[in-house]
Amino acid sequence: MTDSAPKTSTRPASVLFGLLAVIPALVLLISGYVVPTVRTVLASFTDVDMLREDADPVGLDNYSATFSDFAGSLVWPLVFAALVTLTAVGAGGTLAYLAARAGRAGRWTARIAFALPMAALAGSGTALAWVIAFDEPGGLNPLLAQYLTFFGLVIGLGATAYLLVFRRSTRPRDAVPGVLLVTGVVAASSLAIGLQSFGFPYLLGRLPDGPRYASPSVLIFDNAYRTFRVGVASADAVLLWLVLGVLGIGVALWLILARARVVTADQPTSETAPAGNAGWRVAASVVTGGLLLLGLAGLTPWLLSSMSFDTEAVGGNVLTHLSYTWLPPLISTVVGVLGAALAGYGIGALRPLGDRSELLLLPFAPWLFVGLAGLAPDAWMHRAEDGSEFLFLIPPASLTIPVLFGSALLFRGVRWTLALPVVGLAGLLTWVVQAQDTLWPLIAGFQPDSAPMQVVVMQAITSFRYTGGDGGIPTGWLYPLPVCLLVAAAIGAVQVLVLDRLALRTGRTTDADAAGTAAPAEDLATGR
Template sequence: MDTPAKPPRNGTSVLLGLLALIPATVLLFTGYLVPSVRTLLASFTDASLLDKPSESVGGDNYSALFDDFAESLVGPLLLAVALTFTALIGGLLLAWLAALAGRRGRWALRAAFALPMAAVGATMAAVAWLLSFESPRDLNPFLGQYGAFGALAVGLGATAFLLVLRRSPRLGDAWPGLLLVGGIITATSLAYALQSFTFPYLLRGPDGPRFGSPAMLIFDVAFRFADLGVASAGAVLLLAVLAVLGVGVAGWLIAARARVVEAAAEPAPDQPAGTSPWTAVSLVVTAVAALIALGSLVPWLTHSVSFSALPRESGVLPHLVSTWIPPLLSTLLGVTAAVLGGYGIGALRPLGRRSELLLLPFAPWLFTGLPALIPDAFRHRMEDGSEFLFLVPPASLSIPVLFGSALLFRGVRLTRALPVAGLAGLMVWVVAAQDTLWPLIAGMRPDSAPMQVVVLQTVTEFGYRGLEGGGGVTGWLYPLPLLLVIAAAIAAVQILSLDRLALRTGRDDPDDAPAAAPFPAVPAQATDPYPTAPAQPAVPTMEHGSPKDGTA
């Protein structure tokens, strides 16, 4: 039997592949590895915000913090379970029905959840939900967080499961990919919940737990109690949990030989012709789910149209610049390095079939965000001198984009992969620009503080009285026109690019063309919405045990 042709690999491709990884490796070293080591060393000292030399205290910091750290896990674990089940059940059901319905069902689902997926601004969501209640004690922070982002979880879950079901809607055939996606969703939900900060910070009431999440615990100990040594111990414990999740997911991806390929290069899924019962069922269920998702955005949309003048002489422009430009600089650097590294691993294949092993050095920090890095980042960046550069978030490398790019470039040509990479960069920018944690630490100048700081200060000053008080400035935080533009971009990339891709696991086959080489001609199928080549001679296939002509 002839073996599938391997992508050409020579000394040049090996060298270029390793060179493409250099920027990501440098950012990994400076933004994650070195800070993690310094955090570990600081956790055994009595370092503080006070200007005094630190001394070794052994393991006392861990003993003092362990009970509070364990208590701070309760709420995030419940939130992670809720988000996981929502994404798994809701996302899988909608994706399966859409896959059975064919192109109409898939496109309707992708468009229906574009708006909830654009609403990823944690600060805007938390402030909107806060202003919808008489008092912050009336809303549990994790219940509010689930209400704000449950629809987002469904949209992300449906997008991931559609990648698996794009080849075939039969669940029995796709179970390895579905299981892999389910594991990634579970790990992502847990990592997100453990590092949630904005909702616990805004919505924790006097009767609630002292520390709503590990992220809140680290922040409070570091900046309320000025104890960077104990805060570093909490950061180390959080880093350990996140490292286990990252290494586990990376190992699963490598063992499963996961990769993204063009759907047109595979046998077209069996799709009912014309309007079928599955199409009608999928459209109805998607419409109902979209209405529920829109209902969860009512607090957001209500407060996104409030553009009162800021009570500051500097006006709104300096605050908008501080909100969006520093995260843009970080995103451009980190996402560019991640995409370049992913191209080196996925397309240039410097280690051949073992190239994905190059992801392992990045794996421990796959799910690591700012909460685990802020004690060290504050200590080593507060003396940089430039207040504007201080606003640029630390740890710019987007490791999830690096992993996704490596899977994407493994089987997708560059021109088709770039829109997906661009959308990933856009979402990284929005998430960073809507973060609350770093602006609270770095945005200290009243005349140019990020909008997160301005809105939180205004809302607090007016005593949570909704639109009659602090709510009048919330529209500047994440303006509605910008939300609609980002939602349109998500829908366009989903329909025009992601819908043409599929997630594959297992051994390579002849249909998996290398990303760096032209794709072979594929027989045009009557049911394939994206024929990429003229019809070829008929190829016998089997459907439900009977021969069927494979051409139009």
């Protein structure tokens, strides 16, 4: 009994159920992405604002008014993307290669070591920690602070991605196609994250020297919610979507043309097993320890601020604020991840179009990297009249398209019993990221007694700085350290027990993909 995926089936039942499995995701795509994008495009040609209902057409005036600011806002995201890509490829890739050559001990050490940095997804908490550390706004480049904070996360993700390649083989002939594919995905993802970064550039203030805006997300927020020019903000959102759409379509086509899939890792025989000798183990341990220390150093401001649990500074019932921080994103995550995983199973496992089933990913590709930044103005305009603040706090566009793509690759090559823990971990991390988002809580959390913790902490900082308040700053409630440690434990467990048994393949499907070679009991017993 193996953990490999079944062979491709073209039976009518597989075709029917495979197509049916994609329908919920398509509904979520249309309602959460396509319709808002169309409305945003239409609004970008009008002078609509939040202070009046009527809007007159203005042609390309909005684009002319904002194009220079938008172009300037691309500068630092490009720098950030270059830094992240070089870090993930250079440091993460090197660590993955050394760990792969060191054998199981090296791989497990690298995977477990970076579980905590990978769990530290507290976007709002980490940004606010730097705000507290630097009393003067603008005293630190916001994206540099973001890079330093997530240095360990980048290393961990990069090592995880490249280990999928090197679990197949460390020989250049076998590894190069996978390395190039992973590098392309890392570069596109880094640029998309930089373009949509909001918490760090917004909370740390505008750059003292350089472009007026450090990211398009801050530009959109300013035009929509500070000057109420929704038409101009919509033009910014359309320009942002065009860039992200090109990235998404490019990555999707590369994955399809490369015939990428995740399979169970081949178990080498005694004649071909990597040596995993002491030299490789020592090298892997030294590199792992050095990079981990750098990653933890970048997290120092957040780790120190996470000890502050001043309940009096919260200004209300702590449980109420926590529930409005974590429960609305949980609803969005459950709906979005379930829809994405179901579609991924339909495409990857049931194969309704046979070997061309991955073409079903193309309708989702233009929104693969689209986050809240470009969707927020439209969401505000069409959800502002909802009576419940709790419902309003549910992030718009719940479908988690990256999970859909990842699920399709997973279910294509491994059985659902092995793929589900990875999908579950992706759902957990999606929930944490959404619960730690700064943009939507700042827009939707307007009730003082039930505002998300991000808003509460920002108000406490404002009171401390500008009104002479003597209360504490309850940063520990944003992403409590015990919760972070639980997330880290989940990451470490899935890394060691599941991801370490998987490999990335490209090219034509082989018999090994269908037959499988890695029995879990044998894998744990042989020590390879």
